[in-house]
Amino acid sequence: MYDSLTGNVRRxxxxxxxxxxxxxxxxxxxxxxxxxxxxxxYTFGTGDVPGSTRAFLDRHGPLLRGVVASGSYHWGVNFxxxxxxxxxxxGVPVVARINKGGTAADRAQVVAWLRDRPIEAxxxxxxxxxxxxxxxxxxxxx
Ligand SMILES: Cc1cc2nc3c(=O)[nH]c(=O)nc-3n(C[C@H](O)[C@H](O)[C@H](O)COP(=O)(O)O)c2cc1C
Numbered sequence: 001m002y003d004s005l006t007g008n009v010r011r012x013x014x015x016x017x018x019x020x021x022x023x024x025x026x027x028x029x030x031x032x033x034x035x036x037x038x039x040x041x042y043t044f045g046t047g048d049v050p051g052s053t054r055a056f057l058d059r060h061g062p063l064l065r066g067v068v069a070s071g072s073y074h075w076g077v078n079f080x081x082x083x084x085x086x087x088x089x090x091g092v093p094v095v096a097r098i099n100k101g102g103t104a105a106d107r108a109q110v111v112a113w114l115r116d117r118p119i120e121a122x123x124x125x126x127x128x129x130x131x132x133x134x135x136x137x138x139x140x141x142x
Contacts, residue, residue: 001060002040003028003053008101009070013040020111028056036065038095038114039086043071047078049085057086065117066095068110073099 002013002025013025044050069083080097087094095113098106
């Protein structure tokens, strides 16, 4: 899942999905996650989490498994701080902090995390998925 205002995170998420052999990532502004997900977002205000990301997490936070945030080095101590804020609030790892649209090394870091992490099934009682599957990513259906 990604949230993006000017396109840096969207492009990064699409590139990561391509390199990981996963389906196209879903927009946090338009779509709901189909299961546990990695969130890629950006930093806004002064080291803040964007309102659209907040609204998404208010609804789907229990399925969050890790976070990537973009920012700009220009912002100094507040660089990509949205990742740290979200990680602390939801108890998930910061998978990467990227400058603008990120680098090949950033993409490799995120792809490696997607490949290594164990995924649990959604915690919804209606779910019939097994609980100990390993799957690279479940970014959605389109
Ligand atoms: C109004 C505004 C505030 C921003 N505040 C921060 C900030 O506090 N820390 C940071 O690292 N980047 C900050 N940025 C930079 C964006 O997070 C960065 O450009 C990011 O790549 C945007 O992602 P997007 O193109 O997917 O929307 C800010 C950008 C704007 C326009």
